[in-house]
Amino acid sequence: MEYKTLVEYYEKLERTSSKIEKAKILAELLKMCNPNDLERVIYLVQGSLYPKYMQIELGVATQLMIKVINKTIGVSREKIEEEFTKTGDLGLTVEKLIPSKKQVTLFKKSLTVEEVFENLRKVATASGEGAQEKKINILTSLLLMCTPKEAKYLVRTVLGELRVGVAEGIIRDAIVEAFFEKKKEVEEVIDYAWSILSDFAAVAKIAKESGLEGLKNIKIEFGRPIQVMLGEKAESIEEVVKEFGKVAAEWKYDGMRTLIMKKGNKILLFTRRQENVTAQFPDLVELCIKGIKAEECVVEGETIAVNPKTGDPLAFQVLSRRIHRKYEIEKMVEKIPIRIHLFDILYLNGEMLISKPLIERRKILENVIEKIEGKFELAKQIISDDVKEIEEFYQESLNAKQEGLMLKVLTSPYKFGRHVGGWYKIKPTMESLDLVIVGATWGEGSRANWLTSYELAVRDPDTGNFLRCGMMSTGLKEEEYEMMTEILKPLIIYEKGKEVKVRPKIVIEVKYQEIQKSPNYEAGYALRFPSFVRIRDDKGPEEADTIERLIELYKSQGKVG
Missing domain, CATH: 2.40.50.140 (Nucleic acid-binding proteins)
Incomplete structure (x- = not known):
């Protein structure tokens, strides 16, 4: 596919604010794509090059892009910055300035989506000595081949400012419209597939090549984090108990939601945002190897920081100092020790457990976990329909400097995302x-x-x-x-x-x-x-x-x- 075709669709998407219209426009584009370009286009309309969980970004700052534009079209940096100040959009700026560069029109070869995508990946992965010069050279060669309109969207893509208004829900709807007759079941299956793969490009390719059955057969893969289930805020304990009767009340810990993937002696740790934090928490990796009896599984818990002298829990803000730490990790392990409280299991030795009821998943989890006192434990839980008993349990959580309770429906499956029902948060009432x-x-x-x-x-x-x-x-x-x-x-x-x-x-x-x-x-x-x-x-x-x-x-x- 020629890049100018993609740019034409960018313009159509940018011109409408209608979610339904955007989905139709994107569906039309997806139908035109061969399997390889399909994945590239899905990434590019999101302004990305890889799934989010891979944490690979272009890493090009505005000033570096201005340097590239200056080198490409021969307009002074001062003129570029002056125009940029007026527009607030470097893409629009380069679109306005490029026409004065007559040699641009001499290039006969059209840019393809593949050329743009693969070269931008080279920019994103360039590292070490000479990396900045390499990025400048790649971007310059691309920009030289662009029409003014193509340059506008290329620059926006590089800076992470695409501005075509395509959110995840629109991509989901576009995949449904492009490859299926519109049915509620299809939307649910695509939601499921995306929740497991965390990558709409992969979902679209399977939808095109293997249809609904291919999407239904997707399983959790080691190394690919899933979208986690989130709780809804409840007004009161009484409200939840009145609707559901007996519930599992669990402490809601003030920590880092942690997805643990185990395969043999290999452990991977991901946050709720799908950040890979395995390297930052070698102590937790060691605990998982000792405390998880299964050969292969995916479990969830809440990691909290504890006082190294007393073992008392510390606020999440203390733990956050370890999450993005890239150096002196062993020192931080000693300074800010951790404890994890596990509350769910989603996958065990090849079997998906997400459709099983909560109460059954908890029993499986209890059989898989070997408790390590004060380090590797199950989340505190009671099962009750007694409002007074649950309120006392809630107060215990607050007294222990935790956030409150999660009230979970005993029969609930594990559903990915928010506002899906089944889990309800009980926290102090201050709104923020x-x-x-x-x-x-x-x-x-x-x-x-x-x-x-x-x-x-x-x-x-x-x-x-x-x-x-x-x-x-x-x-x-x-x-x-x-x-x-x-x-x-x-x-x-x-x-x-x-x-x-x-x-x-x-x-x-x-x-x-x-x-x-x-x-x-x-x-x-x-x-x-x-x-x-x-x-x-x-x-x-x-x-x-x-x-x-x-x-x-x-x-x-x-x-x-």
Whole structure:
């Protein structure tokens, strides 16, 4: 497939805001693809090159891309930056500037999707001495072959700013429409396949080549993390017990959701966000080898940090210092020891267990796990329909500095994703929002070298776009401003005066006084007096709170209108 064909479809997708229309446009494109281009196109419309769990990104900063544009079209860096300041979009900038370069039109050979995709993968995997020069050369050669329109989307792809509004739900609907007669069963099977494979490119290829039966027969694979099941918030213990009777009440630990894959003596550890943290937790790997009796299995638990002297649990923020650690790991093992509490088993020696009821999965888990006191244990659980007993159990959890309870329906299968029923969270009532940082402002005076105000956004689940809903500058300590600056600086897309725009990667928990209607933000609402609570290392931007959640909270204030 020629790249210009893909670009034509990018334009169609960008022009419509209709989720249904986007799915139809994408389905039309997918039908045109051969099996190899099908996978490439699915990745590219998501602005990616690999499944998310592989954690391979292009790693090209805005300034490096400006250098490439300067080298390719001969326009000065000052002119490029001046135009970029006006547009706020380096893709649009290069589209405007390229026509002045007459030699671009002399190239007769059209770019193909394969050439773009494979060369961008070379950029993403370039490392070591001379890596930056290699990236510049590859990107320059690609850009030289682009028409202005192709250049626009190539640059956007490289910077992770594609802006065509294709979220995961749209890709799912497009696969259904492209390869099946539209049926509810097909959507459920594709949801299942994606939850196991965590890769819509792989799902689309199986759908095209093997149909519905091929998708139904997918099993968990060692090394490929799954989408985990998430709980819904419940108003009260009484409400859940009234609806379901006896439930399994489990402590909800303040830790890192941990997916453990075991095959022989090989162990892999993944977070809820599908980050591979095996290297960061050699102590947990050792515990898994000792404590899991099965030859091959997938189990889930919650890893918490503990005080090295007393063994008492510590807050998740302490544990988070180990999650992204790349060096001095053994030192961190001693400084921040861990304990894991296991609560589910999804796969055992070739058999998928997700359709089995919770109570049966728990029994299987109990037979597979060899308890290691204070290190490797099952999640604390009682089975009861006595509200008072469960409330006392809830208070025990809070007294132990944990988050609350999960109430689980005894007959529930393991269903991937959120809002699927079966698991219900009971936590203290303070409302907060998990929001994405999309911009920031440099501070004044002694804080001039820190980013001290943060532009916050909710997620639009239909398009995957982020809608601004406020600015936050309170709730952080001095060292936290410094930490936030270190995290955000590599994500800066462009600067204008003291204001910067950043890639939407970082999720933070924010409390606020109230939500107000506001014409000043895309969300249509603004947070009044937002205040920082913590960074949500366990959540990616695709898990941030949605515009629907913001509206729901606004209405709950009694200010509907």
